[in-house]
Amino acid sequence: MKSQSEPTSDMTSDVPSDVTSDVTSDVTSGMPSDVTSGVLLSVRDLRISFDGVAAVRGLSFDVREREVLAVVGESGAGKSLAARALLGMLPKGATSSGTVRLRGETDIAAQRGRRIALVPQDALSALSPVHPVGDQLAAAVRSVAGVSRKEARARAVAALDRVGIPDAVRKARAYPHEYSGGMRQRAVIAMATINEPDVVVADEPTTALDAELQEQVLRVLGEQREAVGAALVLVTHDLGVVRDHADRVLVMYAGRQVEQGPTERVLGRPRAPYTAGLLASLPPDAPDGDPRTRRRRLPSISGSPPTPDALPPGCAFAPRCPLAEDRCHQEEPGTWTAGADHEVSCHRWDEVPSSATELFLEQPV
Numbered sequence: 614m615k616s617q618s619e620p621t622s623d624m625t626s627d628v629p630s631d632v633t634s635d636v637t638s639d640v641t642s643g644m645p646s647d648v649t650s651g652v653l654l655s656v657r658d659l660r661i662s663f664d665g666v667a668a669v670r671g672l673s674f675d676v677r678e679r680e681v682l683a684v685v686g687e688s689g690a691g692k693s694l695a696a697r698a699l700l701g702m703l704p705k706g707a708t709s710s711g712t713v714r715l716r717g718e719t720d721i722a723a724q725r726g727r728r729i730a731l732v733p734q735d736a737l738s739a740l741s742p743v744h745p746v747g748d749q750l751a752a753a754v755r756s757v758a759g760v761s762r763k764e765a766r767a768r769a770v771a772a773l774d775r776v777g778i779p780d781a782v783r784k785a786r787a788y789p790h791e792y793s794g795g796m797r798q799r800a801v802i803a804m805a806t807i808n809e810p811d812v813v814v815a816d817e818p819t820t821a822l823d824a825e826l827q828e829q830v831l832r833v834l835g836e837q838r839e840a841v842g843a844a845l846v847l848v849t850h851d852l853g854v855v856r857d858h859a860d861r862v863l864v865m866y867a868g869r870q871v872e873q874g875p876t877e878r879v880l881g882r883p884r885a886p887y888t889a890g891l892l893a894s895l896p897p898d899a900p901d902g903d904p905r906t907r908r909r910r911l912p913s914i915s916g917s918p919p920t921p922d923a924l925p926p927g928c929a930f931a932p933r934c935p936l937a938e939d940r941c942h943q944e945e946p947g948t949w950t951a952g953a954d955h956e957v958s959c960h961r962w963d964e965v966p967s968s969a970t971e972l973f974l975e976q977p978v
């Protein structure tokens with residue numbers, strides 16, 4: 614017998630009800646070409662501000678069918694805001710413009726939980742503490758598919774089993790606080806993928822976990838999104854994760870795109886000094902870290918990113934950039950094509966050396 618009300622059917626419903634989804638308000642007219650070009654999700658000139666201060670400043674990118682797009686950058690770059698905009702889940706006080714289209718549709722909020730789903734940083738925020746996990750998954754199923762309670766329940770247990778929750782029948786009856794951190798994050802992945810969405814947005818999904826669990830959870834996320842054929846937008850500050858898991862990468866700094874393109878191209882031959890700086894900062898013990906960093910002290914990009922209300926003139930990265938020259942401090946760079954499907958926003962992109970990480974390495978002692 615159930616004494617509590619039905620659990621929420623939408624994993625995003627724990628988000629404050631004051632979220633806005635006005636990002637879709639500026640709808641491009643005409644027939645969306647992305648519907649026929651393998652582009653699932655199309656973002657154009659996304660801008661997000663708080664009290665007139667711009668935190669995301671004109672972001673455009675596409676997510677294609679089944680691809681993994683990583684969004685990477687330091688803290689405050691605007692990654693989470695951009696990710697939330699994809700789901701029509703901006704925080705209170707945010708104003709936005711630009712276009713987000715999912716398979717040509719602009720009413721993203723209506724598609725949340727079915728065609729697009731979130732794996733948040735903190736699993737507890739996605740799960741109700743007062744309902745058993747299995748009930749929450751079953752409710753998510755019933756919100757989309759006209760199936761019986763029994764069938765929804767069976768799908769919930771199967772989903773928990775698929776993400777590697779041992780004794781899924783019993784665990785389905787347990788509450789979130791009875792799960793370990795890693796298990797909770799698996800349950801949230803099960804929740805995000807149970808309705809076979811087209812796109813999963815994972816916002817730093819392993820931040821709260823230790824290193825071993827991080828790898829496990831990323832593996833499970835990869836397996837599940839492949840199993841349901843979804844694309845994945847993976848927000849991370851870790852280029853090691855990008856290299857291991859992403860087909861394409863969007864590098865952000867101070868609310869703007871710095872560089873985007875296929876992971877191999879962007880990390881193999883970064884054209885923006887900022888990307889090179891992030892690469893040079895990969896820990897020396899990272900399996901794919903630049904071997905040169907192992908011989909020297911771990912470098913980092915000196916200084917810290919500006920806050921949105923204190924952006925420097927010109928390129929926001931210029932004060933930290935070893936290649937900055939006068940115009941970098943005066944004019945914001947446009948966007949150039951550096952190769953097939955490879956864009957860069959840097960005045961000096963074609964002068965960045967092939968050994969760009971060297972720009973940030975300390976000299977041997």
Ligand SMILES: Nc1ncnc2c1ncn2[C@@H]1O[C@H](COP(=O)(O)OP(=O)(O)OP(=O)(O)O)[C@@H](O)[C@H]1O
Nearest residue numbers: 663668687688689690691692693694695704850921
């Ligand atoms: N609710 C909010 N109210 C006011 N400003 C906000 C709010 N959320 C974000 N911002 C501003 O937007 C900036 C970008 O935030 P965002 O969370 O997208 O950064 P991020 O790149 O995801 O960083 P992190 O890796 O630390 O999560 C913040 O530094 C802050 O200045």
